[in-house]
Amino acid sequence: xxxxxxxxxxxxxxxxxxxxxxxxxxxxxxxxxxxxxxxxxxxxxxxxxxxxxxxxxxxxxxxxxxxxxxxxxxxxxxxxxxxxxxxxxx
Amino acid sequence: xxxxxxxxxxxxxxxxxxxxxxxxxxxxxxxxxxxxxxxxxxxxxxxxxxxxxxxxxxxxxxxxxxxxxxxxxxxxxxxxxxxxxxxxxxxxxxxxxxxxxxxxxxxxxxxxxxxxxxxxxxxxxxxxxxxxxxxxxxxxxxxxxxxxxxxxxxxxxxxxxxxxxxxxxx
Amino acid sequence: xxxxxxxxxxxxxxxxxxxxxxxxxxxxxxxxxxxxxxxxxxxxxxxxxxxxxxxxxxxxxxxxxxxxxxxxxxxxxxxxxxxxxxxxxxxxxxxxxxxxxxxxxxxxxx
Numbered sequence: 001x002x003x004x005x006x007x008x009x010x011x012x013x014x015x016x017x018x019x020x021x022x023x024x025x026x027x028x029x030x031x032x033x034x035x036x037x038x039x040x041x042x043x044x045x046x047x048x049x050x051x052x053x054x055x056x057x058x059x060x061x062x063x064x065x066x067x068x069x070x071x072x073x074x075x076x077x078x079x080x081x082x083x084x085x086x087x088x089x090x
Numbered sequence: 091x092x093x094x095x096x097x098x099x100x101x102x103x104x105x106x107x108x109x110x111x112x113x114x115x116x117x118x119x120x121x122x123x124x125x126x127x128x129x130x131x132x133x134x135x136x137x138x139x140x141x142x143x144x145x146x147x148x149x150x151x152x153x154x155x156x157x158x159x160x161x162x163x164x165x166x167x168x169x170x171x172x173x174x175x176x177x178x179x180x181x182x183x184x185x186x187x188x189x190x191x192x193x194x195x196x197x198x199x200x201x202x203x204x205x206x207x208x209x210x211x212x213x214x215x216x217x218x219x220x221x222x223x224x225x226x227x228x229x230x231x232x233x234x235x236x237x238x239x240x241x242x243x244x245x246x247x248x249x250x251x252x253x254x255x256x257x258x259x260x
Numbered sequence: 261x262x263x264x265x266x267x268x269x270x271x272x273x274x275x276x277x278x279x280x281x282x283x284x285x286x287x288x289x290x291x292x293x294x295x296x297x298x299x300x301x302x303x304x305x306x307x308x309x310x311x312x313x314x315x316x317x318x319x320x321x322x323x324x325x326x327x328x329x330x331x332x333x334x335x336x337x338x339x340x341x342x343x344x345x346x347x348x349x350x351x352x353x354x355x356x357x358x359x360x361x362x363x364x365x366x367x368x369x370x
Contacts, residue, residue: 003262003314010269010307013276017299020280024292032289032346036296039338040283043300044276046331047307050324054311062323066116066330073334080345115326118319165332169305176275176302179294183282189356190291213336213343216298219290220340221347231290231343231353 007055014048031083035076042072101144104154106136108143145202156258164254168211171250175215179233191235195244196226197252204259211251218247268310275303288354289346297339304331 021044024037046069053061113128114120136143144154182188199205209220212230222229230247237243279299286292308328312321 003265006266006269007314010272013273014307017276017280020284024283030289030346030351032342032349032351033292035342035345036283036289036292039335039342040280040296040300043304043331043335046327047272047304050308050311050327054315054320054324057315057320059320059323062320062327066323066327069327069330069334073338076338076341080341084345084348115329118323118326172302172305176298179282179298180275180278183278183295183298188286188291190294190353191355192353209340210333210336213297213340214301214332216302217294219293219297219343221290221343229347231294233291233294 004055007051011048011051011055014044014051018044035079038079039072039076042068042075046072097146098140101146102133102136102140105140105143106132109135160254160258164251164258167250167254168214172215175217179216182234188233189235190231190233191238192221192229192231193235193238193240193243193247194227194229195240195248197228197244197248199226199252199255199259201259204255207259208248208251208255211255212248262313265310265313268306268313272303272306272310275299275306279303289351290343290353293339293343293346297336300339301335 018041021037021041024040025034028034028037046065049065049068050062053059053065109132110128113132117124117128197205197208199208205223205226209223209228212218212220212228217233219231220228221231228244228248230243232243232247235243236246276299279295279297279302282295282298283292286295305328308324308331312324315321315324
């Protein structure tokens with residue numbers, strides 16, 4: 001029973017709670033609800049990536065987490081812009 | 091060299107400096123090759139994007155060089171209030187009685203970046219989300235709306251942040 | 261075993277569970293965003309702090325600090341953009357007094 005076991009447990013926990021975000025993406029009544037779910041999933045996957053990098057002890061894995069964060073942010077930005085344009089002048 | 095040309099060059103320099111800081115943080119490498127490559131791309135991106143990054147009218151010196159020690163204290167205050175607000179939201183989720191409301195108020199901050207920092211701080215503390223920022227007018231969704239009075243709500247939500255932010259920028 | 265790290269991991273677990281619960285049961289977009297900011301900000305931040313404590317004073321900690329700063333920069337902005345999109349597209353916020361008062365009682369037997 002060491003720190004590795006705790007980090008493993010945290011990884012499994014975050015993968016499990018991601019399901020809730022996916023459910024919100026699937027059933028969300030409006031587009032904004034689905035985007036909320038996607039934001040939640042993206043944050044939790046970021047936590048999983050950082051935890052995995054710490055568990056393996058490799059700094060290179062953290063770059064993946066950083067780029068993932070950037071792309072999640074740009075994705076939300078692009079989605080909001082696209083749907084706002086399609087809904088007409090706001 | 092006219093003042094306008096000089097100001098354009100300074101804007102380009104400020105943008106490139108910020109980009110270079112980001113490059114150094116991301117690569118974590120001080121080799122000559124990495125530095126030269128970073129400098130080249132920073133100047134390239136800065137030449138494309140400096141009219142957006144630094145507005146032409148935004149010429150206050152304090153808007154581009156924040157007081158760093160106050161900024162550090164501000165981050166600590168932000169983390170502390172984030173945890174406090176998280177426990178409040180936790181209690182509301184457990185109890186299942188929420189009283190959301192939308193409040194409007196005005197901020198006294200002058201510079202654009204301070205206003206954006208205030209918006210981000212309000213959104214980051216759980217329990218409050220900025221819906222719209224229009225010059226100095228904020229619309230905030232509040233999970234536990236204790237009051238609808240504009241000025242009182244503003245001091246409850248943003249008072250502590252505003253006092254510190256006025257010392258960081260502006 | 262590092263007990264401070266364990267405490268921060270526990271905080272992360274608690275906030276993540278309650279935030280996800282809130283995202284599932286809250287009545288409209290804005291309140292769900294509030295719950296998701298509890299989870300997505302505070303819980304993930306606690307996990308980052310715990311990771312810094314676990315990995316000690318190494319290059320990895322510096323990289324995690326960079327990720328944390330960037331996360332502080334991007335996450336509120338993406339939340340704000342979702343909220344602004346919902347507000348601009350005309351979704352009316354849920355209120356306690358508008359007859360939807362029983363929406364939460366179904367889940368809690370108040």
